[in-house]
Amino acid sequence: xxxFGIISNQVYLLRAERRWSQTDLAKELDVTRQTIAAIENxxxxxxxxxxxxxxxxxxKKINEVFxxxxxxxxxxx
Amino acid sequence: xxxFGIISNQVYLLRAERRWSQTDLAKELDVTRQTIAAIENxxxxxxxxxxxxxxxxxxKKINEVFxxxxxxxxxxx
DNA sequence: ACAATATGTAAAGTTTAATTAACATTATGT
DNA sequence: ACATAATGTTAATTAAACTTTACATATTGT
Numbered sequence: 001x002x003x004f005g006i007i008s009n010q011v012y013l014l015r016a017e018r019r020w021s022q023t024d025l026a027k028e029l030d031v032t033r034q035t036i037a038a039i040e041n042x043x044x045x046x047x048x049x050x051x052x053x054x055x056x057x058x059x060k061k062i063n064e065v066f067x068x069x070x071x072x073x074x075x076x077x
Numbered sequence: 078x079x080x081f082g083i084i085s086n087q088v089y090l091l092r093a094e095r096r097w098s099q100t101d102l103a104k105e106l107d108v109t110r111q112t113i114a115a116i117e118n119x120x121x122x123x124x125x126x127x128x129x130x131x132x133x134x135x136x137k138k139i140n141e142v143f144x145x146x147x148x149x150x151x152x153x154x
Numbered sequence: 155a156c157a158a159t160a161t162g163t164a165a166a167g168t169t170t171a172a173t174t175a176a177c178a179t180t181a182t183g184t
Numbered sequence: 185a186c187a188t189a190a191t192g193t194t195a196a197t198t199a200a201a202c203t204t205t206a207c208a209t210a211t212t213g214t
Contacts, residue, residue, distance in 0.1 A: 045124065
């Protein structure tokens with residue numbers, strides 16, 4: 001799949017607001033701490049399921065936590 | 078990662094509204110037709126990137142296209 | 155009826171998210 | 185200063201998204 005834009009996220013900020021450690025959040029989501037670290041440090045993009053779960057524990061909408069910036073649009077056949 | 082809910086989607090409906098074929102949509106997104114079919118038929122859940130791209134081509138928000146229903150919440154240590 | 159398009163599906167292979175384990179560095183509390 | 189908690193990071197493995205190829209069936213148009 002071609003790249004259509006870039007995805008950034010607010011996980012670090014939301015977590016910091018709540019004074020949660022990566023470990024706290026990881027436990028809440030039942031993933032490993034490394035998964036949280038990787039997402040925060042943009043090592044990889046979470047699955048849609050995990051993205052929804054993250055938004056849910058922060059009581060946010062998914063697009064408030066994960067920001068998609070599509071590249072400038074050009075028509076293509 | 079544990080399951081926290083179920084994800085359904087409106088891809089078939091949005092595509093039908095626009096009278097697009099799976100092939101049309103696949104080309105627009107630069108994925109294969111089988112990927113579209115698999116998503117519509119709940120064979121798998123798209124990546125966050127692809128989910129955003131799909132919402133984008135339909136001019137919808139991601140949570141309008143992909144619906145997350147979390148399971149009933151129970152506290153856990 | 156025929157041709158062309160649309161959709162379902164399956165197998166084998168690639169890519170990437172996510173796990174597990176491990177170790178290093180930085181910050182916090184006493 | 186010391187212990188403990190928090191974070192960065194890496195390597196090896198597993199799981200799942202996605203591709204490619206292929207074939208079957210269903211639908212639509214003429």
